[in-house]
Amino acid sequence: MHIMEGFLPVSWCVLWFALSIPFVAYGIRKLEHLFREKPELKPLIAIVAAFIFILSAIKIPSVLGSSSHPTGTGFAAILFGPAVSAVMSVIVLLYQAIFLAHGGLTTLGANVFSMGIAGPFFAYTVYKVCIYSKVSMSSSIFMAATLGDLFTYAVTSLQLALAFPAPIGGVLTSMGTFMGIFGITQIPIAIAEGLLTVAIFRYIQHARADILAGFNMKNMKECGAT
Amino acid sequence: MIRKILFAAAVFIFVFIASSVSSTMATGTDNQAVDTISEVTDNGYKPWFEPYWTPDSTGESILFALQAALGALVIGHFLIPDKCNVK
Numbered sequence: 001m002h003i004m005e006g007f008l009p010v011s012w013c014v015l016w017f018a019l020s021i022p023f024v025a026y027g028i029r030k031l032e033h034l035f036r037e038k039p040e041l042k043p044l045i046a047i048v049a050a051f052i053f054i055l056s057a058i059k060i061p062s063v064l065g066s067s068s069h070p071t072g073t074g075f076a077a078i079l080f081g082p083a084v085s086a087v088m089s090v091i092v093l094l095y096q097a098i099f100l101a102h103g104g105l106t107t108l109g110a111n112v113f114s115m116g117i118a119g120p121f122f123a124y125t126v127y128k129v130c131i132y133s134k135v136s137m138s139s140s141i142f143m144a145a146t147l148g149d150l151f152t153y154a155v156t157s158l159q160l161a162l163a164f165p166a167p168i169g170g171v172l173t174s175m176g177t178f179m180g181i182f183g184i185t186q187i188p189i190a191i192a193e194g195l196l197t198v199a200i201f202r203y204i205q206h207a208r209a210d211i212l213a214g215f216n217m218k219n220m221k222e223c224g225a226t
Numbered sequence: 227m228i229r230k231i232l233f234a235a236a237v238f239i240f241v242f243i244a245s246s247v248s249s250t251m252a253t254g255t256d257n258q259a260v261d262t263i264s265e266v267t268d269n270g271y272k273p274w275f276e277p278y279w280t281p282d283s284t285g286e287s288i289l290f291a292l293q294a295a296l297g298a299l300v301i302g303h304f305l306i307p308d309k310c311n312v313k
Binding site for chain 2: 001002003004005006007009010043046047049050051052053054056057058059060061062065066067068092095096097099100101102103104105106156160164165166167174177178181182185186200203204207208211
């Protein structure tokens, strides 16, 4: 999902920065609020951030001779909302842009929007809908993390298609081409991310329930899980 | 303590290998997207900004592995119990 350095026209770079900055600013305020009002949640916040660090560093071969990354942002989004995952994505994407030439400083706004905001927002929504529909918590987390990962890559495709519409067929044709690149490769990776997210959540729940103690589990109890 | 460090080391090695294998055996989707941009624009698009440095593939694997190991240290710190604490 990294749009490479310089590979978005200036006007699109500006637009995606403009759309991302308010979310990141809100996320920083939300984190400050959490640190102040609920310091007992600090370990959980550190864990979801570390989860993003690990998963987004994994570059792994997938089908069709392509390689890609999981995002890890669904977990943070489910627990703390998409604004918080946006802040964490900024840190990871800055590191990768500066030291790895993966993504870029000019495309940071666009990449934060896809990985930190759009995908997590989708994951958060899927999670809420699943829980509301009495789907079990593990399945809800799996669906949210998997679909959130895929949605991130759909948004990257859209960002590229908008900036580079095909000469014949325009944005939609271009979108299809970019989805063809990202989509199939991402499906196994997204499923793996879903399974890992469920695994770490269940591990915390069973081995270290104290870390979740300060967390508002109200939404989670609705599905009957304990 | 040793288990936490071992966990971070294991994550480091896994990510290093995954990245190395990806670099030799597969094409990154990010780079395929760049190729597609060239096709769609008939080579008409030139990037207007370039990274000031790009690591080689081993350097890239090490930096990805470091990123993951950092995360693994934090996760290990909070989630991996010291042996004496196991019930």
